[in-house]
């Protein structure tokens with residue numbers, strides 16, 4: 001099977017950037033793309049508050065779900081309480097990793113209650129800052145959330161009793177094989193970002209699948225040694241790219257200002 005992509009949007013809450021989102025949603029609808037949306041049930045993180053509160057927020061979430069989009073619980077309040085990087089070891093801050101099972105359970109239960117009050121079915125877990133641990137997974141399973149969008153794998157797999165749909169990229173790029181989730185944070189998008197987004201959608205749309213479709217299309221096996229090795233390789237690759245990015249940007253700027261013959 002050729003490489004497939006899932007599109008994921010993080011940090012959705014009533015005060016998100018609606019001006020940008022309305023334009024992106026129109027692009028998604030035009031091209032028939034069904035993304036997964038990470039909703040913060042009770043956002044208290046001021047960094048995510050960038051516009052007037054939308055009183056119809058939950059009606060919008062409900063409409064996306066009715067249209068076949070997937071909805072994930074993205075933490076509880078999006079407030080980081082410690083410096084634990086959890087299983088993923090991407091960021092040194094967390095709302096969940098490092099807490100007891102009971103603390104994880106109560107936060108998740110409170111978040112899920114809010115979805116339930118708005119008649120939204122939660123399809124998956126998306127951790128704020130990719131930071132969660134074994135206690136979080138145990139609590140999720142106890143609350144009947146058994147799908148996680150995370151992990152630097154090349155395919156969906158089973159780990160610690162849950163199904164992990166990997167999430168490894170922040171922008172589209174050609175891949176030879178595998179399932180790749182492209183994770184977007186849209187609050188600070190410029191007009192150019194919106195144009196670039198539409199170009200990407202036009203280029204990749206035939207290979208973008210819905211999150212729930214991945215659960216049907218792939219045989220989901222237990223984590224293997226090869227998966228763990230791939231995860232380590234991808235982690236190192238991302239770290240390396242992050243380090244050399246300033247140099248790459250500088251070279252691009254130099255080529256831009258050079259006169260063309």
Ligand SMILES: [Zn+2]
Nearest residue numbers: 010011128129
């Ligand atoms: Zn977030």
